[in-house]
Amino acid sequence: MPLPTTGPLSYGMQLPIQSQSALYAEGWEAAATPADLAEIARTADRAGFAYLATCDHVAIPRRLAGAMGTTWYDPVATLSFLAGITERVLLMSHVAVVGLRHPLATAKQYATLDHLCGGRLILGVGAGHVPEEFQVLGADFEGRGDVLDETIDALKAALGPEEYPEFEGKRFSFSGLGQLPRPAQERVPVWVGGSSPAAVRRAALRGDGWLPQGDPRDKLPGQIARLRELRAAAGVEAPVVIGAITEPLYVGEPTWSVGRRTLTGRPQALAESLRAYAAMGVHQIQVRFRSRSRSELTDQMAAFAAEVAPHLDR
Template sequence: MPGISPAQRSVVTDTTVLCIDPGHRWVGTQLPIQAQSSLFVAEWERSASPEDLAQVAQTCEVAGFDYVGVCDHIAIPERAAPAMGTHWMDPIATLSWLAAKTKRIHLLTHVYVLPYRHARVAAKQLSAVDHLSGGRLVAGIGAGHLAEEFDLLNLDFSSRGRVMDERLPELVLALENEFVAGFGASPRPTQQPRPPVWIAGSSAPAIRRAVDVGDGWLPQGPATPRLVESLKDRLARAQRPVDGFAIGHIAPPIHLGAADVDLGKYTITGSATQVADRLLSAMPADVNQIQIRVMANSLDEYCAQLSWAGAELLPLLR
């Protein structure tokens, strides 16, 4: 099976770059509009301004969320636009903007599509975000999933797995070292030896890459018991501890309290206790990073939901 060679693996630090303390569970969220399905996007989100997005991130920070995330798409093909929409913020530019508007909350690329960029370009961009934010970047890295988007960039969609295997060690090496192959790049990341790298995807190769190179794993959706057991088995065979390794889960959308309008059949509603019970019962116990998304029909309601979640829901999820 193609993969990351022992020589490539040797560039990675011997220990996991810890981001989540053992025994603790992170709770984060995506920015508004950052959803793979238009089912989970309210109309107000499509016209959210930069200041609106900053207000959301600041509300998350005050509410006690661990991170806010931004996805990565260049352009959406017409056949997928009805389901996905075409409004996707650039992750590097957006997280840099949010870095200037916040002080403590972590900033997650969820996810940065590495096959779209040279590994050194990726390292430069990610290092800059970590530097500008004072060491708050978490680099979520994925292979991409839209074939037409690869075609648009004159890239081979079928080769993206091989490209990931080649570029991930190069990326980590460049994040950890100022000089690589005779070339130096700074400013360096604030976090040392580098920002945490979480590998995204629910396929077997994605889980393999997470164990071989990453400090954590971001599933494409909910974390199932089968996927988590596969991850833990690979960690054990690689003699890597589970403690501190980020094991992610994407929860269904939620709305605390009664909703005035229909929020869709997938949205979990109720009190904080009711919502927490449903979320926790639907994910494996080993999950230590859960991403939630609130549903609301205005910016004010959205921020109110985040504040409510911070006060009552997050303590139950942790």
């Protein structure tokens, strides 16, 4: 179920609560419950958000726990839970560290998820960055870039329409092994996360979409141009969905300190600022709202959808 590459900017969000890094988690999330997560997902579904996204870490070492926290919900379990309580919003892994697992195991999980949710999956993938996770699972950290490239190719085969998918690579090979159910989509979109030169190349050559990781606005046009050059040079003609993670947002004038990087103000002014992403060639923006409670977050989401989104025409 691909997102459009024409028309107004699409907007989605990475869910709070399911990952609680000190870099972005709000204070109220630590005591939040599955009911809070469910209400946020339902709000996004009602308000026209294009997708909801979840992260992927298996275990965080003590040396990183201060910055990253250890709260990281499993993406397949979380997205499956959300699939049962939503109707139209797309469900995305942002990003699945697929090099930690054999591609057939990954394909079994995500094919089942896509089958159950009626074809609403976007499989976002990335290389990962925590050596201890790879080591404890017996995965190759030093070679994770090459592993990810081959895993993407293997997943495209394993998530296709064939009951008995076939793939032969340097690390992974399979044939004669049936997997049902198949995904509801004929072809599950694979979006590549990351902003390093290797990640941009991977997105250009293998991705149906690109998920940059925190590129500032002034760097994005050059990155997008490079991705398009690589894609053209390789003869890849299919459209690619280009994304961006926006600055934190607050619709209206906050009465509390939301941080100097946060975009605030009238809906029309916020929309004008966000339309600059479209001018760069971005198709979808991932938004995040400052909030002090679940209710403030869902109010912000509803206000954005009702008051800002109508002005996001390119």
